[in-house]
Amino acid sequence: DTEVTQTPKHLVMGMTNKKSLKCEQHMGHRAMYWYKQKAKKPPELMFVYSYEKLSINESVPSRFSPECPNSSLLNLHLHALQPEDSALYLCASSQAPVSGYNEQFFGPGTRLTVL
């Protein structure tokens, strides 16, 4: 199984809502990533988990809260978002330990709209 799944595919939320994005992989990867991608731009790294521990936070606002409950799952909790947070949120996974060598496998993304 070489698939990374993400739910939901689309999400519309108001600025006062709380929602969560979910990501799952069954490739035995121990590194998982969240990216944000605005239209016509490359993906921007948000968070990296390595062996279920947060290893990188790219100065992401606290209204985004990641969680890695186990080696297969990655969540992104959203609260009090702004309209400019509307984007495609991509999850990825790779083998670990991370060294820059390992290719990342991406999910199809969640397209988020904040009203």
Add this chain to the structure above:
Amino acid sequence: AQKVTQAQTEISVVEKEDVTLDCVYETRDTTYYLFWYKQPPSGELVFLIRRNSFDEQNEISGRYSWNFQKSTSSFNFTITASQVVDSAVYFCALSEMNRDDKIIFGKGTRLHILP
């Protein structure tokens, strides 16, 4: 500093034509990795190839081929006999050994294959 430049923002070719996507990178490391990813309209980034800095052999995979030249810091991607299904955004990316799991993406080249 790391940098990936994809000078071609958008390319349109007629089906069955050959097309080359350019990628130029900058790095001060001697050990690094180069990647190409494809992002079709569905949104998921698909890994195409990884090349490490010590392996300058060109690679061919079906209609796809890659030309890695360290002398010009380039890693170009050619699609031979293009097909409509090749229409996508293509990202060239760079990572350096032991650099915190980060991939640096170029801005992407949007490729349109016209029937």
